[in-house]
Amino acid sequence: MKNHIQHITFFLVLIFTSVSQAQNIKITGTLVEQETAQPIPYATVAIFNNDTKKVITGTTTDDNGKFNVAVPNANIYFEVSFMGYKTKTINKFSVSNNKIDLGTVQLASDNQALDEVVVSGEVSKTTFKLDKRVFNVGKDISSTGVSALEVLNNVPSVNVNIEGEVTLRGSGGVQILINGKPSVLADQSSNALGTITADMIESIEVITNPSAKYEASGTSGILNIILKKEEKQGWNGSISANTGIPDNHSIGVSINRRTEKFNLFSQFGAGYRSLPRDTEANNFNKTSGKTIASIGEEFRNESFFNITLGTDYHLNEYNVFTLSGNFAYEIEDQPSETNFSSFTESNLDSRWIRKETTEATNPKWQYEFNWKKTFKNSKDHTFQLSALGSFFGKDQSSLFTDTTVEGENVDSNQRTATNFQQADYTLKADYVNPISKEYTLETGVQYVINDVGNDFEVENFVNGAYEIDEDLTNNFEWNQKVLGVYATGAYENDAWGVKVGLRVENTDLNTLLTNTNEANARNFTNLFPTLHTSYKLSENFSLQAGYSKRIFRPRLWDLNPFFNIRNNFNVRVGNPDLLPEFTHSYELTSIYKIGKASLSSSLYHRYTTDVVERVSTFDNDVTYTTPENIGTNATYGFETNGKYSPAKWLTFNGDFNFNYFDRKGTFEDQIFDFTGSQWSTRLGSKIGLPADIDLELNGNYRSGFETVQGKQSGFAFLDLGLRKKIFKGKIVANLGVRDVFASRIQERFVNQTTFSTYDYSLRGRFITFGISYGFGKGEAMTYSGRRR
CATH class of the missing domain: 2.170.130.10 (TonB-dependent receptor, plug domain)
Structure with a gap:
């Protein structure tokens, strides 16, 4: 509290002291940490009058911990302070040639x-x-x-x-x-x-x-x-090691070196992890009375390595250049085993086991160049230019074998091969001009190129040899270019603000199945207006309101027409003919504080056209799930979230969201008009325990909701964690448990006139333990490597 009062007094004196006052004695010095001798930037040096004990003037240290200031006479004393350090008072110094050189001033850490x-x-x-x-x-x-x-x-x-x-x-x-x-x-x-x-x-x-x-x-x-990008000067970093059940093992190193001109940053990570998943599915043909049931376990085992390197170069105080790159390489192994049973009425027709062996390698890299120019008249007057390129590849092969255990023989083998490549490029320029204290103008342009090729082949084992299945084999090419231009204008004073904007985007989309020469080309231009406003009624209560128009362009996995045949009775496939969704979004938000609690609540409305929904069709006892454009969706919702800290050792935070939706649409002469609702809530707490141990609990619940063909079930789950700090936080040990009761279960039901389906999925409980060490000025960051 004492430091806060001193800082407030210091800044008031800076504002109201006449700049014309004579200042004849020059004061210089350098501020460093007592333990490491590292410079302390942005610390406060306040100068007091010896007689009145009032602040005369002051300054702050620069990036190298240096400071200089002038005073009219030597009847003074100094107080040097910075958050996390003990305040130091200096009242013994010498004056020579109207100069006071304090030399190197050391501040000791304030552990409390x-x-x-x-x-x-x-x-x-x-x-x-x-x-x-x-x-x-x-x-x-x-x-x-x-x-x-x-x-x-x-x-x-x-x-x-x-x-x-x-x-x-x-x-x-x-x-x-x-x-x-x-x-x-x-x-x-x-x-x-x-x-x-x-x-x-x-x-x-x-x-x-x-x-x-x-x-x-x-x-x-x-x-x-x-x-994150470490900004502390000198060498900083962290070394971490993690282990877990199921297998989740990794090591990571984060290193940063900052000087006056350069900020060099790097991260290295390597590890191995396994992601098991339990599945269950049932297809019921209401016409024939036949049921195909399956239950199985899937794994995604991954070894990974990655490296990130980058630098910020401060050409001068007005120009900063950033160049960074990332490379990652992953090796996948995806074994799975599914037990199938076929029944007609209650009679068993056949029972068999389908096994999958999948291997894949995934190289990926990304590079970025960024130039930010700050104009001399204002630090908020900026121009920023960036270029981003990235690549993701997958070379994957899979073998599927069906082995009959009982009843009718259904033995069969299949092989698939995938050669996937995705390249993305983004060029972006943004200009911000604070015309005055209240008015700000922003404008810019962005050009995005997405270029994808997916060569997919399926082979069936027939008469002792593998033959290509021409119906399931093709090469899918997807190319999308989006050019966007925008401008916004904003007015904001201490109590009220408004921001209006308009964005124009042109989309050029082309898809091609090269083997069958099926092409689809679209080119469209759209306007996207926006409006935002806020009003501060008091220090503890504010209102915000906003409107925007948005677009959802179908993604690659929505458009890609290739089949996933892991479970060849429950097949997912994309739709190259999907249209984009458009949404008008309205929102009113209040932000308020009540005692030790801070809360925000929102009322919102969204109206979406050409809604993309997953639709299931049934053919020869096989369920095909495909995204389709189906009608409109009007959503009305309420959301509130907040935080409450009744004591220093106890904090609660949570949120609640409820929305009601009105769906209208048709698909293949079937009407999908219905209303429904869904809600979710989350409550978390952090408890400080003796011996520098912290306990954290986070509980979640998500309700079920209706879909266009059925419903999806709700579920609740709990996460917890324990942390122990050692050597004043330089070493940190963590224990985390995700989904403590293994209750995060996803179930989807489809019920139609001629068929019904059921899908079940469970990831299960994950336990992780990590320990990390921070060096330099870095804290223990529990960095665990970059993982897929």
Whole structure:
């Protein structure tokens, strides 16, 4: 509290002291840590009058810990302070030639203050901006060694199902960005988000109504993942090792070196993990009375290696260049075994075992160049140019064998081979001009190229030899180019703000099945207006409102027409003829504080046309699930989330989301008009225990909901974690348990006139233990490598 009062007094004096006052004595010095002799930047040096004890003037240290200031006379004393260090008073010095050289001033760490900082900073929290919410990722214990998908699962408004599909307020079509730009690491179709670990994430921006500055993709909004980049001078870093059940073993190193001109950063990771999954399915033919039932276990075993290298070069205080690259290589082994049974009425026709052996190698790399120019008149007056390129490849082969155990002989073998390559390129320029204190203009352009080739082959074992199945073999080429231009204008004062914008996007999409020469080309241009406003009624209560128009362009895995034949009686296939969804989104949000609690609540409405739904059809006892455009969806929802800290050692946080939807549409002469609702809630707590141990509990519940052909069940699950700090936090040990009761079960029911189906999926319980060591100025970061 004493430091806060001194800082406030110091800044008031700076504002009201006349700049014309004579200042004749020059004061210089350098501030460093007592333990490491590393410079301390941005610390406060306050100068007091010896008689009145009031602040005369002051300054802050630069990046190298140096400071200089002038005073009118030598009847003074100094107080040097910085958060996490003991304040130092200097009242003995000498004056020579109107100069005071304090030399090297050492500050000792304030262990008590450091502990308080760590406690307050470890719980993830949400802050609010004019057009977005920012979820600052703390060191949540249950997130030890987990991927970005699991971190997203702890973000208010966001849900991630067992399949890794990300939804925002219960709706799909989420655009995921990395550091504000598209990235191969954010590609949901390749499960690439699993390559980003919790320890690499600084914050996640939840943008339910994005401004025109952002790409219009994502009908339910945007999630922007901001990655960490160490900014402390000198050598900093962390070494981590993790192990877990099922197999989840990794080592990781994060190193950073910052100087006045350069910031060099690197990360290295390697490991092995196994992802088991239990499955169950039933297909019932209501016409013939025949049932195909299956139960099995699948694995995805992965060995991985990755390296990230990058540098920021500060040409001067107005120009910064960033060049970075990442390379990762993964080796997959996917064994599975499924037991099938075929019944007619209650009579067993046949029972057999289908085994799969799949091997794959996945190289991926990404490179980025970024130039940011800051203009001299304002630090917020900027121009930024970036170029991003990425590649993801998969060379995969699979062998499927069917072995009859009982009844009718159904023995058969199949082989598949996949050669997949995806290249993405993004060019982006953004200009921000704060015309005045209240008015800001933003404009920019973005050009995105997605180029994909997927050569897929299926062979059947016939008469002692493998023969190509021409109906299931083809080469799919997908090329999409999107050009976007935007402009926004904003006015914001202390109480009220408004931001309007318009984005124009042209989409050029081409798909081609080369073996059968089936081509599909589309070219369309759309306008995407946005409007945001906020009003601060008091220090404890604010309102926000927003509108945006969004687009969901079908992704590769929605369009790709190839069959997944792991379970050849429950087949998923894409649809090259899918049209994009368009959504009009409206939102009203209140933000308020009540005592020790901070809360926000939102009312929202979304209206979507050409909704993409997964539709099941039935043919010869096989269920085919394909995405189709079916009608419209009007959603009305309420969401609230908040945080409450009744004591320093106890914090609660949670959120609740409810929405009602009205679906209208037809498919193949069948009417899909119905209404329904779904809701989810989450409650987390962090408890400080003796001996520097923390306990964390996070409980989740997601309700079931109706689909166009049936329903999906709800489920509840609990995560917990324990953390122990050693040597003042330089070493940290974590124990995390995801899905403690193995209750995160996904069930899908389809009930139609001629058939019904049931699908069950369970990932199970995951236990991880990690230990990490931070060196230099780095803290133990529990970095666990980058994983798929």
